[in-house]
Amino acid sequence: MVKLTLNDRHIEAREGELLIDAMERAGVRVPTLCHMKDLFPSGACRMCVVEIDGRRGLVPSCACPVEEGMDVKTHSSRVVRARKTIIELLLANHPDDCLYCVRNGNCQLQDLAEELGVRERRFTGGRSHHDLDVSNPAIERDPDKCILCGKCVRICEEVQGVAAIDFVGRGSRAMVGTAFDQGLNLSSCVNCGQCIMVCPTGALRERSSLKDVMEAISDPDTFVVVQHAPSISVTLGEEFGLKPGTDVVGLMTTAMRRLGFDRVFDTAFSADLTIMEEASELVHRLSTGGKLPMMTSCSPGWVKFVEQFYPDMLENISTCKSPQQMLGAVIKSYFADREGLDPKKIFSVSAMPCTAKKFEATRPEMARHGLPDVDAVLTTRELARLIRMRGLDFNDLEPSNADTPFGERTSAGKIFGATGGVMEAAIRTAYHLITGEELQDLDVKAVRGMNGVKEAAVAVGDLEVGVAVANGVGNARKLLDEIREGRDDLHFIEVMTCPGGCIAGGGQPIGTDLDKVRERMNALYKIDSEDSIRVSHENPAIKRLYEEFLGEPLGHKSHELLHTHYTKRETVM
Amino acid sequence: MMTANEIDDILRQYPEAGRDALIPILQDVQDIQGYLSKDAVVRIGECLKLPPSKIYGVATFYNQFRFQPQGRFHIQVCRGTACHVKGSAAVLDRLQRELGVASGETTRDGIFSLEVVACIGACGLAPVISVNGEFHAKLTPDSVVDVLNEYRQKAESSAHA
Numbered sequence: 220m221v222k223l224t225l226n227d228r229h230i231e232a233r234e235g236e237l238l239i240d241a242m243e244r245a246g247v248r249v250p251t252l253c254h255m256k257d258l259f260p261s262g263a264c265r266m267c268v269v270e271i272d273g274r275r276g277l278v279p280s281c282a283c284p285v286e287e288g289m290d291v292k293t294h295s296s297r298v299v300r301a302r303k304t305i306i307e308l309l310l311a312n313h314p315d316d317c318l319y320c321v322r323n324g325n326c327q328l329q330d331l332a333e334e335l336g337v338r339e340r341r342f343t344g345g346r347s348h349h350d351l352d353v354s355n356p357a358i359e360r361d362p363d364k365c366i367l368c369g370k371c372v373r374i375c376e377e378v379q380g381v382a383a384i385d386f387v388g389r390g391s392r393a394m395v396g397t398a399f400d401q402g403l404n405l406s407s408c409v410n411c412g413q414c415i416m417v418c419p420t421g422a423l424r425e426r427s428s429l430k431d432v433m434e435a436i437s438d439p440d441t442f443v444v445v446q447h448a449p450s451i452s453v454t455l456g457e458e459f460g461l462k463p464g465t466d467v468v469g470l471m472t473t474a475m476r477r478l479g480f481d482r483v484f485d486t487a488f489s490a491d492l493t494i495m496e497e498a499s500e501l502v503h504r505l506s507t508g509g510k511l512p513m514m515t516s517c518s519p520g521w522v523k524f525v526e527q528f529y530p531d532m533l534e535n536i537s538t539c540k541s542p543q544q545m546l547g548a549v550i551k552s553y554f555a556d557r558e559g560l561d562p563k564k565i566f567s568v569s570a571m572p573c574t575a576k577k578f579e580a581t582r583p584e585m586a587r588h589g590l591p592d593v594d595a596v597l598t599t600r601e602l603a604r605l606i607r608m609r610g611l612d613f614n615d616l617e618p619s620n621a622d623t624p625f626g627e628r629t630s631a632g633k634i635f636g637a638t639g640g641v642m643e644a645a646i647r648t649a650y651h652l653i654t655g656e657e658l659q660d661l662d663v664k665a666v667r668g669m670n671g672v673k674e675a676a677v678a679v680g681d682l683e684v685g686v687a688v689a690n691g692v693g694n695a696r697k698l699l700d701e702i703r704e705g706r707d708d709l710h711f712i713e714v715m716t717c718p719g720g721c722i723a724g725g726g727q728p729i730g731t732d733l734d735k736v737r738e739r740m741n742a743l744y745k746i747d748s749e750d751s752i753r754v755s756h757e758n759p760a761i762k763r764l765y766e767e768f769l770g771e772p773l774g775h776k777s778h779e780l781l782h783t784h785y786t787k788r789e790t791v792m
Numbered sequence: 793m794m795t796a797n798e799i800d801d802i803l804r805q806y807p808e809a810g811r812d813a814l815i816p817i818l819q820d821v822q823d824i825q826g827y828l829s830k831d832a833v834v835r836i837g838e839c840l841k842l843p844p845s846k847i848y849g850v851a852t853f854y855n856q857f858r859f860q861p862q863g864r865f866h867i868q869v870c871r872g873t874a875c876h877v878k879g880s881a882a883v884l885d886r887l888q889r890e891l892g893v894a895s896g897e898t899t900r901d902g903i904f905s906l907e908v909v910a911c912i913g914a915c916g917l918a919p920v921i922s923v924n925g926e927f928h929a930k931l932t933p934d935s936v937v938d939v940l941n942e943y944r945q946k947a948e949s950s951a952h953a
Contacts, residue, residue: 382843398844
């Protein structure tokens with residue numbers, strides 16, 4: 220233990236700990252625009268500076284290890300003046316368009332200007348200008364709003380292992396950009412949106428589809444359907460002041476109807492459908508000597524990651540489309556037939572925790588006869604915006620259920636929202652397919668939780684199935700490298716692009732942190748533990764879909780509608 | 793442009809190179825190729841296990857690297873102290889407007905490329921530019937256009953020849 224003095228109070232800190240962490244535990248918060256827990260400190264923004272007795276200059280507490288006897292002042296007038304000056308300098312090179320900004324009211328730069336009492340423009344001068352990058356269907360970049368904190372660069376490289384962006388240029392001309400300053404669409408970006416989640420300003424944001432969706436809803440000739448992803452019912456409530464992990468599926472369904480959607484479907488239904496196809500594919504590969512380990516394909520950032528960085532492993536990826544795309548495909552075929560609707564008149568929307576889903580929906584292979592399976596994708600944030608825009612008093616709505624024929628789900632489909640969920644759901648059904656019996660204990664605890672890579676050996680009859688779950692594509696990289704080098708004890712691998720899975724996706728509410736992610740995860744597993752049907756193959760609506768339309772898993776219709784293929788991509792085009 | 797083999801020849805001179813070898817490799821590639829092509833950057837990245845964005849970030853930090861092939865006439869504009877005092881900013885400004893390119897770029901017809909350099913050691917001739925190593929002294933924004941026209945004529949007559 221190290222003893223130090225913090226604002227005239229004696230506190231204890233752990234040996235080697237960073238000052239900012241010791242201060243936080245002692246209940247003293249200093250502002251920061253660049254600090255990221257668990258990553259190597261960068262000391263870029265200088266907002267966390269403190270005065271340490273005996274040191275000449277102010278010291279950034281995020282990059283300063285504690286020392287015995289330190290005497291630290293966190294809010295002396297010198298320190299506060301320095302912080303205010305930094306904000307004033309940042310604002311001197313920032314557009315004055317807060318009222319028009321997507322992060323208005325939710326911006327760390329704005330908050331700090333308020334907190335530090337910035338009331339006038341002290342510095343003026345030439346502002347740097349760079350073009351808006353709207354090349355990408357998922358993520359927009361506005362370098363004019365960038366304060367060069369570097370968090371997007373670090374999460375992209377150090378956490379996700381993608382490194383699509385980096386600092387380009389030097390000094391006053393420095394900016395965050397892609398290789399050769401090309402559009403983000405030509406870079407190695409996997410569209411995960413984790414950069415948006417860490418951006419303190421509006422420099423990174425989703426490419427909004429709100430306008431398209433509102434236009435479709437107001438067109439009387441268009442039949443507008445919406446599907447909602449398993450994870451967003453446990454995150455949307457946070458946008459309306461509810462505790463993290465509150466399940467608002469009923470309120471959300473009612474809200475969607477009030478917004479004017481003609482049908483509300485649950486993507487957890489098609490998650491069950493994915494499990495039917497994917498578990499069958501796994502059993503098929505196991506029994507016919509197919510390419511192993513099989514890897515999941517529901518996370519579109521991960522799929523693009525493999526296409527770019529591990530094209531030699533594309534055959535390992537399951538041919539199953541993701542739940543979003545499967546539901547999109549059966550909406551414009553089975554559902555259209557059943558309701559006597561022209562598929563061309565259907566506008567299919569999905570509400571997702573994810574920015575990469577926007578990219579996925581635009582992939583040319585995700586269409587049939589020139590009609591895209593899914594027409595527009597909204598993030599959780601956009602859905603919340605739409606609800607607020609329509610003046611709905613969200614918390615006072617009367618809960619309701621999703622519509623037939625795609626409204627019934629099992630809790631196996633629901634846990635898709637957390638890392639390990641797809642694996643657990645697939646194991647439950649694969650066990651049934653192989654042994655003809657149900658798994659004794661449906662909880663596969665070894666694949667749950669927040670560890671970057673989780674592994675288990677699951678006994679299925681007399682077969683031992685090696686499974687691994689990676690969350691965060693940076694973690695998947697380690698696993699793939701092991702397999703490239705000859706590791707062969709794994710049969711099935713689940714990868715979620717974002718650390719934590721969809722509950723921590725790049726389309727979720729801004730301000731997501733590890734505590735909130737844990738609450739959301741607990742909420743999903745609580746739903747699972749209380750549900751009456753916990754295996755996808757017992758979903759009555761799924762059985763009906765196979766009886767009336769699809770035939771059998773991996774059958775002819777399935778191949779036409781629910782399966783696809785992927786191709787190698789360059790990282791720089 | 794360099795072939796993949798030529799790039800690999802350079803990379804072979806740096807066995808077991810790590811990221812610390814990046815800048816010398818970039819210099820070698822630029823020496824031969826005249827600029828850093830996308831293909832070269834991607835290939836170097838594969839070899840050093842560095843993403844292209846990082847290499848581009850490093851390369852753009854330094855003024856010496858360029859990302860477009862040099863023009864037939866490569867113009868270096870001295871922006872050293874003596875040239876600055878004698879009005880090189882106006883000369884550069886005129887050149888950029890006349891050619892329609894910024895420093896580090898090449899005209900669409902491939903005839904001129906422009907580069908800003910610190911001091912080329914000809915302070916007595918300030919403001920000075922060098923075109924393919926040939927010095928033009930005591931320039932004004934107007935006389936630099938005459939210099940450009942000289943080279944335009946050269947380009948044209950050799951095209952007809």
